[in-house]
Amino acid sequence: MEEEVNAYAIFSPLGGIMDRIPPSAIPFPHRAGNIFDIQYKVVWNNSSDDEHYLNWMRKLYAYMAPYVSSSPRSAYVNYLDLDFGSAVNGTATVEEAKAWGNKYFHHNFDRLVKAKTEVDPHNFFRNSQSIPPRNN
Numbered sequence: 001m002e003e004e005v006n007a008y009a010i011f012s013p014l015g016g017i018m019d020r021i022p023p024s025a026i027p028f029p030h031r032a033g034n035i036f037d038i039q040y041k042v043v044w045n046n047s048s049d050d051e052h053y054l055n056w057m058r059k060l061y062a063y064m065a066p067y068v069s070s071s072p073r074s075a076y077v078n079y080l081d082l083d084f085g086s087a088v089n090g091t092a093t094v095e096e097a098k099a100w101g102n103k104y105f106h107h108n109f110d111r112l113v114k115a116k117t118e119v120d121p122h123n124f125f126r127n128s129q130s131i132p133p134r135n136n
Contacts, residue, residue: 005056010039029106030069030076038068039079058083077104080129090126100129 014034023029030037040060044053061083075081084100086092094113101109109131116123117133126132 005053006043007056007060008039008041008043010041012037012039023106024108024111027105027108027112028076029108030074034069037076037079038064039076074103074106077129082128084129086128088128090123090128090130090132092130092132094132094134097130097132101131104129 013036014031019032021031023031040057042053042057044050075084081100081103084103085096086100087096097113098109101112105112112131113134116131117135121133121135123130123133
């Protein structure tokens with residue numbers, strides 16, 4: 001019997017006029033040539049099931065791989081993908097953060113590091129995949 005999973009796939013349309021926005025115009029570079037952003041979501045209540053559901057999600061990713069971006073795999077930053085890497089409490093160096101930063105922001109990452117360094121040099125606003133300031 002197949003397991004019932006509380007899972008969702010949310011398709012946000014792209015394309016059309018959004019293809020005209022250059023990837024460097026704003027931090028979000030995933031427009032041209034993409035039809036959708038897909039957000040995968042699995043919900044569970046018991047933390048002892050974490051590994052089970054994370055593995056379930058990875059199987060879904062593997063199944064969808066032929067249909068989504070690759071080389072490199074990329075994502076919208078608000079659909080966090082912890083398989084890209086992370087740092088405890090936003091303590092990554094710029095070099096470490098490139099592991100996820102380049103996948104979320106492509107060529108905009110260095111420009112965003114520069115902005116972060118100017119507006120938040122002490123890294124007050126941070127999370128496990130945030131952009132660190134250069135001096136970190």
